[in-house]
Amino acid sequence: MAIDLTAFRALSFDCYGTLIDWETGIAAVLTPWAREQGLHHDQDQLLAAYGEHEAVAETHTPAPVYPDVLAEAFRRTGASLGRPVSDAWARRLADSVPQWPAFPDSADALARLAAHYRLIVVSNVHRDGFAGSNEQLRGDFAAIITAEDVGGYKPGDAHFRALDAALSGLGVARGELLHVAQSLFHDHVPAKRHGLPSVWINRRHDRPGWGATPEPGEQFTYDLEFPSMAAFADAAGRAFDR
Incomplete structure (x- = not known):
């Protein structure tokens, strides 16, 4: 593994494309x-x-x-x-x-990850929309940051500035945060810009093309790649078991 999953105390998630289909x-x-x-x-x-x-x-x-x-x-x-x-x-x-339906593995993966991390949502959505989605996800989120809250959309910087502010309120150091997302365009590009390590949930690993997400036009990186949230939660569980 490129990074130690036990070194982090919080995970920030994109929602739509990552947790919601x-x-x-x-x-x-x-x-x-x-x-x-x-x-x-x-x-x-x-x-x-x-x-x-x-x-x-x-x-x-x-x-x-x-x-x-x-x-x-x-x-x-x-x-x-x-x-x-x-x-x-x-x-x-x-x-x-x-x-919009949740991916079948999302709710269970979030519940398993919550045993080890504080969970944060960083999403291009409105508050009411996410509230409806979370009825399916049943996520125990320590902070929820929406486009409605920050007045802008990823891949812009407003969500990530708000994320920094939320971390201090949660008592989590920036170096203890790992960003988790499907969209290279919306999330991994700005995560790189803000110096955040990240995990790519490659939901389209078995399909060609970019789907509803534009091809990234800027540089991006990610530290780990998984085909699903279930696979990511499995890896985190194994890391903490060790």
Whole structure:
């Protein structure tokens, strides 16, 4: 192992893509819309188109809460594909966050990791959306940092500045924090910028392409890679058992 997992006291998590299966949640709206519009794109093609536009919407309009970003990204996706997105379809995606499914291993992995670490969420979402998601995750989080709290979206720096402030309140030194995330674009790029060690949960390890996450355009690093949260929790358990 490149790092000692027992050297850390806290884990900060991205949520959507890492703990919650946002691609399945988004595709549950995009796919029937595309069918209604006579498009023959498969799920990965729709997600790739959508992901680029969500990143643009977050950059160009950082203040709106996440449901408004989802609606705007959907409209931009439709325009790029030459098809309209009605207000009803846009609202359907905007309101869908609490229904996005958790990955099957997330709740159990979080419970196991909580035996060894303080858990923190650092997410591009609004407070109500995460509250709905946490009904599935049942996570015991010491701090929750959302885009609504910081007024901006990753891969910007606002979440990570807020994370530093949260650590001092929890009595955790910065060197005792490990960041855990799926998205290289949203999380591992800024984690490198802020000098944080990180773990890549490579949820798409068995599928080609980037899915709903844009390809990273800046340098990134990660210290460990696992295909799932279960595999990461297993590794942490073994490390502490030793």
